Amino acid sequence: MPKTAYVRTKPHLNIGTMGHVDHGKTTLTAAITKVLAERGSGTYVPFDRIDRAPEEAARGITINIAHVEYETDTRHYAHVDMPGHADYVKNMVTGAAQLDGAILVVSALDGIMPQTAEHVLLARQVGVDHIVVALNKADAGDEELTDLVELEVRELLTSHGYGGDSVPVVRVSGLRALEGDPRWTEAIGALLDAVDTYVPMPERYVDAPFLLPVENVLTITGRGTVVTGAVERGTIRVGDRVEVLGAAVDTVVTGLETFGKPMAEAQAGDSVALLLRGVPRDAVRRGHIVAAPGSVVPSRRFSAQVYVLSAGEGGRTTPVSTGYRPQFYIRTADVVGDVDLGGSAVARPGDTVTMTVELGRDVPLEPGLGFAIREGGRTVGAGTVTAVG
Numbered sequence: 001m002p003k004t005a006y007v008r009t010k011p012h013l014n015i016g017t018m019g020h021v022d023h024g025k026t027t028l029t030a031a032i033t034k035v036l037a038e039r040g041s042g043t044y045v046p047f048d049r050i051d052r053a054p055e056e057a058a059r060g061i062t063i064n065i066a067h068v069e070y071e072t073d074t075r076h077y078a079h080v081d082m083p084g085h086a087d088y089v090k091n092m093v094t095g096a097a098q099l100d101g102a103i104l105v106v107s108a109l110d111g112i113m114p115q116t117a118e119h120v121l122l123a124r125q126v127g128v129d130h131i132v133v134a135l136n137k138a139d140a141g142d143e144e145l146t147d148l149v150e151l152e153v154r155e156l157l158t159s160h161g162y163g164g165d166s167v168p169v170v171r172v173s174g175l176r177a178l179e180g181d182p183r184w185t186e187a188i189g190a191l192l193d194a195v196d197t198y199v200p201m202p203e204r205y206v207d208a209p210f211l212l213p214v215e216n217v218l219t220i221t222g223r224g225t226v227v228t229g230a231v232e233r234g235t236i237r238v239g240d241r242v243e244v245l246g247a248a249v250d251t252v253v254t255g256l257e258t259f260g261k262p263m264a265e266a267q268a269g270d271s272v273a274l275l276l277r278g279v280p281r282d283a284v285r286r287g288h289i290v291a292a293p294g295s296v297v298p299s300r301r302f303s304a305q306v307y308v309l310s311a312g313e314g315g316r317t318t319p320v321s322t323g324y325r326p327q328f329y330i331r332t333a334d335v336v337g338d339v340d341l342g343g344s345a346v347a348r349p350g351d352t353v354t355m356t357v358e359l360g361r362d363v364p365l366e367p368g369l370g371f372a373i374r375e376g377g378r379t380v381g382a383g384t385v386t387a388v389g
């Protein structure tokens with residue numbers, strides 16, 4: 001049976017849930033889909049369909065980013081549910097790189113925890129310009145304590161340039177909303193209204209050459225290799241030629257879908273799956289870039305302004321100097337790079353410095369592109385490309 005095609009009736013945005021482990025991101029994601037499904041827009045996605053890997057079920061945490069879709073009255077959303085556990089921050093960065101806005105989930109019982117702050121910092125760095133706060137577990141929280149948590153969250157957001165005073169903070173209970181408690185299903189409605197109104201429709205560069213950072217690679221038996229991700233810019237149609245940078249592959253797009261629905265054309269902002277002709281499964285991986293042929297020249301050298309996280313932010317306790325070799329998280333890629341601070345200069349935790357970086361492989365780079373620097377499983381820096389070459 002042919003699948004129903006995707007019909008673009010509303011503006012499409014990419015949002016997602018981020019925040020510290022166990023604060024209720026996946027529960028809230030499931031609750032949002034349930035509340036909207038009951039209003040007749042979209043399909044309910046239960047908790048165990050979001051955290052569906054065996055290890056996720058066994059450990060009760062999210063590991064992989066998961067995508068769900070839903071619609072409000074005014075918009076169509078792709079929603080990325082990100083992991084909060086410190087070990088999976090690299091997956092969170094991949095998810096955040098495609099967002100137009102984020103829902104920061106903070107447990108009203110626990111307040112700001114290490115990955116609450118780390119995610120806000122990373123979101124800022126990878127270009128998430130708008131955050132709405134869900135103060136979750138409000139069913140179990142004491143009102144006065146929740147007021148304090150709200151103040152604390154606003155302060156954190158302000159310190160990262162998010163204008164914490166004007167950010168919407170909505171008290172919710174994902175768990176009670178899932179159970180159908182009217183007070184809390186209403187709160188989910190209020191949260192979605194806040195997202196609808198506070199996160200603006202971003203400018204989409206639909207006329208630019210096509211570019212999609214690969215988030216995931218799958219094989220569809222009998223059809224071939226599929227790459228997924230959010231279109232960063234441009235437009236793509238079935239039959240278009242593309243190149244896969246990183247894999248040095250030239251190919252043709254032979255299928256195009258969003259959330260299992262075929263589409264004739266995908267454009268900047270869409271969360272899509274591209275079927276690529278004749279590409280072996282192991283030739284492509286996360287971090288590669290699918291682009292219009294010849295439209296980008298990848299490079300490995302760039303200059304950047306970098307903030308070195310303080311020890312209190314979970315960063316290093318000792319300075320870095322020329323020769324330092326951490327991992328750079330750029331779009332969905334994770335690449336080693338050599339840092340040059342110029343001569344004998346050092347960068348202490350808490351400093352903002354300029355550096356040149358020589359990556360281990362060529363990556364499409366451009367001024368203004370944000371990235372994170374990680375080492376031994378923790379985030380140690382956040383930077384912005386200032387010049388390429």
Ligand SMILES: Nc1nc2c(ncn2[C@@H]2O[C@H](COP(=O)(O)OP(=O)(O)OP(=O)(O)O)[C@@H](O)[C@H]2O)c(=O)[nH]1
Pocket residue numbers: 019020021022023024025026027028060061062063082083084085136137138139140172173174175176
């Ligand atoms: N009381 C109460 N408990 C909640 C609420 N939301 C989630 N929980 C509980 O908190 C625990 C963690 O919920 P998850 O939704 O898995 O949290 P998460 O933020 O997705 O966790 P990670 O993805 O692993 O970072 C579960 O036991 C939930 O039942 C809520 O609104 N109220």
Ligand SMILES: [Mg+2]
Pocket residue numbers: 025026027051061062081082083084
């Ligand atoms: Mg989760």
